[in-house]
Amino acid sequence: MKTINLNLTGRSYPIWIDYGITDKIVFLLRSYKNTKWIIFTQKSIFKFWNNRITSILDSNNIDYKVIFLEEGEDAKSIDSVSRIYNELIQIGCNRETIFLGIGGGVVGDTTGFIASTFMRGISYFQVPTSMLSMVDSSIGGKTAINTSRGKNMVGSFFQPKGVIIDPDFLETIAGKEIFSAMSEVVKYSILFDKFFFSYLNKNLEKIIERDQKTLMKIISKCCELKANIVSIDEFDNGKRKLLNFGHTFGHALEFNSNLEIDHGQSVAYGILFATFYSFNEKKLSKKNFDKIFNFFKKIHLPKLKKLKFSSLLSLMKNDKKSDNDGINFVLIKDMGQPYIEKINDEKIIKYLEDFYEHISYKWTKP
Numbered sequence: 001m002k003t004i005n006l007n008l009t010g011r012s013y014p015i016w017i018d019y020g021i022t023d024k025i026v027f028l029l030r031s032y033k034n035t036k037w038i039i040f041t042q043k044s045i046f047k048f049w050n051n052r053i054t055s056i057l058d059s060n061n062i063d064y065k066v067i068f069l070e071e072g073e074d075a076k077s078i079d080s081v082s083r084i085y086n087e088l089i090q091i092g093c094n095r096e097t098i099f100l101g102i103g104g105g106v107v108g109d110t111t112g113f114i115a116s117t118f119m120r121g122i123s124y125f126q127v128p129t130s131m132l133s134m135v136d137s138s139i140g141g142k143t144a145i146n147t148s149r150g151k152n153m154v155g156s157f158f159q160p161k162g163v164i165i166d167p168d169f170l171e172t173i174a175g176k177e178i179f180s181a182m183s184e185v186v187k188y189s190i191l192f193d194k195f196f197f198s199y200l201n202k203n204l205e206k207i208i209e210r211d212q213k214t215l216m217k218i219i220s221k222c223c224e225l226k227a228n229i230v231s232i233d234e235f236d237n238g239k240r241k242l243l244n245f246g247h248t249f250g251h252a253l254e255f256n257s258n259l260e261i262d263h264g265q266s267v268a269y270g271i272l273f274a275t276f277y278s279f280n281e282k283k284l285s286k287k288n289f290d291k292i293f294n295f296f297k298k299i300h301l302p303k304l305k306k307l308k309f310s311s312l313l314s315l316m317k318n319d320k321k322s323d324n325d326g327i328n329f330v331l332i333k334d335m336g337q338p339y340i341e342k343i344n345d346e347k348i349i350k351y352l353e354d355f356y357e358h359i360s361y362k363w364t365k366p
């Protein structure tokens, strides 16, 4: 078992990673054995894992209750969360209760949000089951729900007590979710470690085939990189902002497509947009530009429909990285050398038009 510590003064927590670690969950959380456990998950996940999880809890006499969140991003709505608050009161939860979010990023974000607000804060654990949640969203304590006007617009920083990563869960995940998560994985490599980028480039086939050793390596590497950043800048005031690479454009695209383009695919386009901008502003070399575009060619992104650039711009402005003078974008000078630049509206629109043309007419040509 690999253990990575996320160091925060007084609130450090472990990230445990191993195949089969789910079977040790009661041992890992042994100090909570006599409290009530609330498991937040989704039916689409639990249909595969119900027996495995409940048999461990039953055989250890854990007092638990499973609460099913809605499917997809609907789980992250205020209405859905409000229903859950009432259910928790009805069940008789108190401040000793612990929450476990067993699911992908949607379950993790929602569980964290409920934990941070219900009774002014409940201890919770992240048990990520999708690739994206294992490499990114389960770590760092960003919790969020959506509003009808934007994704992740309401949330908090609220750290879990621990993260339990069992890559066994990836057995039942759809192939497209692995592709989709690769955007976040590649994000880490471009931002912080060019050798990791080369490793991903060489081992993409093995990742897609879910080779255990390769998955262990990339999940551990991403967790280490994220834990390091979060321990330096928990509240997103400095270095952590770099993790927004690809996300300003990505969130806007995801929302604009009515979530037809999923989070990972949208972030992939966001990374490409940032790469396109950095190259055309003469900050990034052609060699690196090609490396990044060629990598994403292998990931089969959905074709972009005609975009309304002004709508994308206003969605980007709703994101949390803008002020009156423009939007802060994370860009790159080289692999491992990110920087932040504020770009004004006029320039963003021009680059959106050029980028769309590049993506739609040049890049996709064989």
Ligand SMILES: NC(=O)c1ccc[n+]([C@@H]2O[C@H](COP(=O)([O-])OP(=O)(O)OC[C@H]3O[C@@H](n4cnc5c(N)ncnc54)[C@H](O)[C@@H]3O)[C@@H](O)[C@H]2O)c1
Pocket (backbone or CB within 6 Å): 042, 044, 045, 048, 072, 073, 103, 104, 105, 106, 107, 109, 129, 130, 131, 132, 133, 136, 137, 138, 139, 140, 141, 142, 143, 144, 151, 152, 169, 170, 171, 172, 173, 174, 177, 180, 263, 264
């Ligand atoms: N908090 C953060 O720091 C952070 C970072 C990145 C993304 N996010 C959020 O994460 C969400 C995206 O996460 P995601 O890609 O995991 O999406 P997701 O949670 O919607 O999961 C993707 C799909 O896979 C299914 N699934 C998950 N695990 C499964 C398993 N083991 N077997 C079978 N099916 C399984 C889910 O039911 C869903 O249909 C977005 O809401 C995004 O905003 C948060």
